[in-house]
Amino acid sequence: FPVDLAVIDPDDSGFAASQILEIRKTGKLIIAYLSIGEAEDYRSYWREEWRINPPEWLGEENSDWEGCYKVKYWHSEWREIVLERLNQIIKLGYDGVYLDVVDAYEYWTEKGYSKAREEMIKLVILISQTAKGIDSTFLIIPQNAVELVSIPEYLDAIDGVGKEDTWYLLNEPRPVGLVERDLKYLDIVARNNKLVLVIDYVTELDKIEKFFSEALKRGYAPYVGPLDLDKVGYYKAP
Numbered sequence: 132f133p134v135d136l137a138v139i140d141p142d143d144s145g146f147a148a149s150q151i152l153e154i155r156k157t158g159k160l161i162i163a164y165l166s167i168g169e170a171e172d173y174r175s176y177w178r179e180e181w182r183i184n185p186p187e188w189l190g191e192e193n194s195d196w197e198g199c200y201k202v203k204y205w206h207s208e209w210r211e212i213v214l215e216r217l218n219q220i221i222k223l224g225y226d227g228v229y230l231d232v233v234d235a236y237e238y239w240t241e242k243g244y245s246k247a248r249e250e251m252i253k254l255v256i257l258i259s260q261t262a263k264g265i266d267s268t269f270l271i272i273p274q275n276a277v278e279l280v281s282i283p284e285y286l287d288a289i290d291g292v293g294k295e296d297t298w299y300l301l302n303e304p305r306p307v308g309l310v311e312r313d314l315k316y317l318d319i320v321a322r323n324n325k326l327v328l329v330i331d332y333v334t335e336l337d338k339i340e341k342f343f344s345e346a347l348k349r350g351y352a353p354y355v356g357p358l359d360l361d362k363v364g365y366y367k368a369p
Contacts, residue, residue: 136160136328136352138229138293141220142174151224162272163225167213167254168232172198176212201238205250213254214261221262227270228262229293230255234276251276252285259288272326277316291326292317298342299331301358317351327351332358 137154139146141163146154154161170177170189181189188209190201202209220228233255239247255273262269273279274293280286297313298305321327329351331342339355346353356364 134159136162136326138162138164139225140164141223141225146223148222148224155224155226160226160270162227162229162270163220163223164231165213165216165220165228166199166231167258168202168204168235168251169193169196169199170202170209170212172200174216176216201235203239204235204254205246210254210257213258217258217262218265221265221269226268227272227290228258230258230271230273233273233279236276248279252279252282255279256284256288270326272328277313277320280316280319286319286323286325289325291328292320293328293330295330295332297329297331298345299333299338302333302335302338314349318349321350328354330354330356332356 135158137159139161151161186208188203188206190203193199193201204210204213217228233251236247236251255271259271262271270290271288272291272293273289275295277292277294280289280292294313294317296305297317298310317327317329327350329342329346331353333339333342333355342355343353356362
């Protein structure tokens, strides 16, 4: 496929280490998806008894994404699950991880847990230290929660960021103030010579063109796809 970097779900792809190696030989970066803020009931770590008798760290189901459950990510048992999946990803030969649901700290802050932000920062740093202790070139790319890059220790621990819905919410332009706030943080990442991957879910050609133009102008890598992420790319000219 004609891309320089691909984010792949290791379970969906089912790629063996030999297959990943063959892809990497073409010069592509292959990044593995890893959710750290929610548990997913279709992963190998999931236990069916959790539906009746959930562990202390397992929270409510995400109403927008069936089968995904909030987790108290500061609990040791969840961290062990994350680190085990991280080790599996490294052994398979991926170039890095794309950390999803980093913004879960906002949910727990609203629930009254005052250390939610601090604990998410600690988890991302732990993931980075663990991975780079095995492979110093391994890439750590958290998605969203871009305001965390204002924390020097967090910025030092990552190699880039992914950001959804920067200029548009589907086809609706976001308020200018919110866009400028996000760009301020994304520019910090870019100025530090780290990757900035932006994903907007626009479907109208003129807005796709504007999105790409604005992103490339700032040195970001833009991508447009369907919200369900069930295929690569979205727009096809008639």
